[in-house]
Amino acid sequence: MTDRTGQVAVVFLSQRRAGDDDAYGAAAVAMEALAAGQPGYRGVDSARGADGFGITVSWWADEAAAVAWRGHPVHAAIRDAGRADWYERYEVAVAGVDRSYRWARGGLSE
Amino acid sequence: MTDRTGQVAVVFLSQRRAGDDDAYGAAAVAMEALAAGQPGYRGVDSARGADGFGITVSWWADEAAAVAWRGHPVHAAIRDAGRADWYERYEVAVAGVDRSYRWARGGLSE
Numbered sequence: 526m527t528d529r530t531g532q533v534a535v536v537f538l539s540q541r542r543a544g545d546d547d548a549y550g551a552a553a554v555a556m557e558a559l560a561a562g563q564p565g566y567r568g569v570d571s572a573r574g575a576d577g578f579g580i581t582v583s584w585w586a587d588e589a590a591a592v593a594w595r596g597h598p599v600h601a602a603i604r605d606a607g608r609a610d611w612y613e614r615y616e617v618a619v620a621g622v623d624r625s626y627r628w629a630r631g632g633l634s635e
Numbered sequence: 636m637t638d639r640t641g642q643v644a645v646v647f648l649s650q651r652r653a654g655d656d657d658a659y660g661a662a663a664v665a666m667e668a669l670a671a672g673q674p675g676y677r678g679v680d681s682a683r684g685a686d687g688f689g690i691t692v693s694w695w696a697d698e699a700a701a702v703a704w705r706g707h708p709v710h711a712a713i714r715d716a717g718r719a720d721w722y723e724r725y726e727v728a729v730a731g732v733d734r735s736y737r738w739a740r741g742g743l744s745e
Contacts, residue, residue: 534730536644536692538680542740570648572682572690580682580690582646588733614739620644620730623698629724630652 529625532567533585535594539607539615541577549611552603559599565590577613584622591619639735642677643695645704649717649725651687659721662713669709675700687723701729 541549557569565586573579585591594600607615651659667679675696683689695701704710717725 529726529728534644534646534728536646538692570688570690572684572688574682574684578680578682580680580692582648582690608738608740612738612740614737616639616735616737618639618642618644618732618735620732622728622730625726625728627724627726628718628722630718630722 527568527625529567529584529622531587532622533588533591534620534622535583535585535591536618536620537581537583537615538617539579539581540613541573541579541611542613543577545610548606552606552611556600556603559597560594563590563594563597565593588621637678637735639677639694639732641697642732643698643701644730644732645693645695645701646728646730647691647693647725648727649689649691650723651683651689651721652723653687655720658716662716662721666710666713669707670704673700673704673707675703698731 553571557571560566560569560583567584567586569581569583571579571581583591583594585594663681667681670676670679670693677694677696679691679693681689681691693701693704695704
């Protein structure tokens with residue numbers, strides 16, 4: 526229902542290492558809850574396959590909100606833990622949404 | 636290794652319906668192969684979890700390449716099949732990459 530035009534998408538692509546699933550899962554939940562409380566937060570979408578490759582997109586009202594989230598001290602601490610333990614590699618792309626559209630079965634498209 | 640700054644990201648978020656996995660899998664493979672042959676193609680990343688929610692990001696050299704891909708007749712035909720059979724809902728966001736960075740274990744970051 527949300528038109529995301531004008532929002533900033535932070536696309537996080539990551540390859541998980543095997544193991545430490547409980548700690549990782551707890552951190553992932555904590556990160557999403559933390560993000561949701563930040564100014565300018567507009568949602569998060571996440572998927573990870575059985576091969577351990579995952580994509581998370583967090584949506585922000587503007588560039589300033591995305592930058593503030595990057596600099597959040599708890600986010601930074603969890604990023605350090607990710608580098609130390611959880612990820613084999615990751616990539617981040619920060620992108621301004623030029624247009625968006627959606628479709629849903631039953632006609633909830635816009 | 637690739638800096639994606641200046642590229643256009645087409646972020647496709649979708650909820651699969653149960654069933655028809657063989658046809659869907661074949662179409663997904665065909666779509667990736669087709670995309671890879673288009674002018675301005677710069678890669679694709681995809682993840683789908685056990686709950687059927689998936690995110691695919693295709694990367695394009697510029698806006699014109701992303702728009703051409705949207706209008707490709709085979710892409711359009713597969714999109715119709717997706718609406719008819721495979722998806723419960725989906726969302727697309729087209730976004731221009733302002734900056735990107737990456738990290739890899741062992742120091743392949745840039």
